[in-house]
Amino acid sequence: MKRYRFRFCGRVQGVGFRYFVYTKAYxxxxxGYVKNLDDGTVEAEVEGEEDKIHKFLDAVLKGNGISRIDDIERxxxxxxxxxxxxxxxx
Structure with missing residues (x-):
């Protein structure tokens, strides 16, 4: 079991990104949780088995077709x- 805090930078607010992250995690x-930050980034804390977290991150990095991730902090x-x-x- 692991827990990571991710900070997604790019076009991640106003494009359904939080809901997309939620559906992948669920x-x-x-x-954990996902939330918008005042600086235009999105923060997520994700807890679970490491292999599932890797699958989650792979899916999120592909995006929802509207979002764009330019950088990620982990x-x-x-x-x-x-x-x-x-x-x-x-």
Whole structure:
């Protein structure tokens, strides 16, 4: 079990990216959250089995056809034991 914080830079706000991230995480049974940040980037914390996190990241990097990721920051963080994945609006 691992937990990572990702920060996605590019065209990731106003293009359905948070919902797209949510659907990919939910389908893989991952927990955590995704939210917009004030600087125009999107942050996601994702927790689960490492192979599923890799599948999640591969899918997210391909995009939803509208979004574009120019850069990604990745940091392994402490496991929190969340039960589900959610979209945060604050």
């Amino acid at each position: 389908a893989l049974g991952l927990s 940091e392994e963080i402490e496991i929190k034991g969340d039960k589900k994945f959610k979209i945060l609006y604050y």
